[in-house]
Amino acid sequence: MTDHPRIPLAGVIGSPIAHSRSPALHGFWLKRYGIKGHYVPLDIAQADLAEALRMLPKMGFVGANVTIPHKETVLRLADVVTDRAALIGAANTLIFRKDGKIHADNTDGAGFIANLRQHAPNWNPQAGPAAVFGAGGAARAVVAALIEVGVPEIRLANRTRTRAEVFRSDFGAKVTVHDWIHAGDMLEGAATVVNTTALGMTGKPDFRIPLDALAPGTLATDIVYTPLKTQFLIEAEEAGATVVDGLGMLLHQAAPGFERWFGQRPEVDEATRKAVLGA
Structure with a gap:
C-alpha cells in the first residue's frame, strides 16, 4: 500500500462567513498553480472556537484566515504570536505548524x-x-x-x-x-x-x-x-x-498565508481581481 500525502486544507473562520470572498480568491490561486488543495468557509461560533482550532490540524488543515468576530480571540488561543499581530491586537492568518503549535500573524x-x-x-x-x-x-x-x-x-x-x-x-x-x-x-x-x-x-x-x-x-x-x-x-x-x-487590500493580505500553506507565492493581478469580483 502506497503512502498518500495528505491534501493540504485551509479555510476562513468567521461567523457569519457565507459572504466571504476568500474561498473564491484562494480557489482561483489553487487552480492557477495546479495545487492539490482546498480552501473552505468555516462558520464557527465563538463558544466552539478553541475546540475547533485543536481539531482542524488533525483533519489535515495547514492554516486558516480569521475574520469577524474571532480576530482578537485567536490571539489568546495561539501558541506563537508575531510582534505586529500583538501590536494590532488581532490576527487574520493562522499557521498550524508541524510541531502542533498555532502561529498567529496579521497581514492586513x-x-x-x-x-x-x-x-x-x-x-x-x-x-x-x-x-x-x-x-x-x-x-x-x-x-x-x-x-x-x-x-x-x-x-x-x-x-x-x-x-x-x-x-x-x-x-x-x-x-x-x-x-x-x-x-x-x-x-x-x-x-x-x-x-x-x-x-x-x-x-x-x-x-x-x-x-x-x-x-x-x-x-x-x-x-x-x-x-x-x-x-x-x-x-x-x-x-x-x-x-x-479596497479590493487590493483583501487580495494582498491573503498572499502571505497562501504561500505559507501551499508553498507558492501567488501573483495579485487583474485576473485575480476579476475572479474575486465575479464571486
Missing part, C-alpha cells in the same frame, strides 16, 4: 501598503501626514503599517473619541486625535487619507465628512470594497485625489 497592514504601492506607484508615505477615519481593528493594522513605512504624523478621528485615544497610548506621539465633528479639518495638508470605517459600505450609512480641504494629488483610499467605488472615493477623485479602492 502589509496588504494595505502593497495595494497602495501597486495602484499608486508614485505614492510617497513620507510626503506628509495621513488622515485616518475610524479606530476599529482594521484601523489599528493601517496605522501600524503607515508608521512602519515612515508617515510622519497620523491624524485620527473616530465617532467615539475614547477609542481613538487608545491609539495614542498604543502607537505613540505620531498619533494626534481629532473630534469626529471636525474630522474634515484633518485633511488640511494631508498627503494620505484613509477611510477604515464601514460608512459608505453597501447597506451602511453614508460617509458624510466634507472633503473640501483635500488637496489635488493626495492619495485617498477606502478599505471597503462593496461597492468597489464608494461615495468617499468618488468625491475624493472629483477633488483631484489619486484614489485606490
Whole structure:
C-alpha cells in the first residue's frame, strides 16, 4: 500500500462567513498553480472556537484566515504570536505548524501598503501626514503599517473619541486625535487619507465628512470594497485625489498565508481581481 500525502486544507473562520470572498480568491490561486488543495468557509461560533482550532490540524488543515468576530480571540488561543499581530491586537492568518503549535500573524497592514504601492506607484508615505477615519481593528493594522513605512504624523478621528485615544497610548506621539465633528479639518495638508470605517459600505450609512480641504494629488483610499467605488472615493477623485479602492487590500493580505500553506507565492493581478469580483 502506497503512502498518500495528505491534501493540504485551509479555510476562513468567521461567523457569519457565507459572504466571504476568500474561498473564491484562494480557489482561483489553487487552480492557477495546479495545487492539490482546498480552501473552505468555516462558520464557527465563538463558544466552539478553541475546540475547533485543536481539531482542524488533525483533519489535515495547514492554516486558516480569521475574520469577524474571532480576530482578537485567536490571539489568546495561539501558541506563537508575531510582534505586529500583538501590536494590532488581532490576527487574520493562522499557521498550524508541524510541531502542533498555532502561529498567529496579521497581514492586513502589509496588504494595505502593497495595494497602495501597486495602484499608486508614485505614492510617497513620507510626503506628509495621513488622515485616518475610524479606530476599529482594521484601523489599528493601517496605522501600524503607515508608521512602519515612515508617515510622519497620523491624524485620527473616530465617532467615539475614547477609542481613538487608545491609539495614542498604543502607537505613540505620531498619533494626534481629532473630534469626529471636525474630522474634515484633518485633511488640511494631508498627503494620505484613509477611510477604515464601514460608512459608505453597501447597506451602511453614508460617509458624510466634507472633503473640501483635500488637496489635488493626495492619495485617498477606502478599505471597503462593496461597492468597489464608494461615495468617499468618488468625491475624493472629483477633488483631484489619486484614489485606490479596497479590493487590493483583501487580495494582498491573503498572499502571505497562501504561500505559507501551499508553498507558492501567488501573483495579485487583474485576473485575480476579476475572479474575486465575479464571486
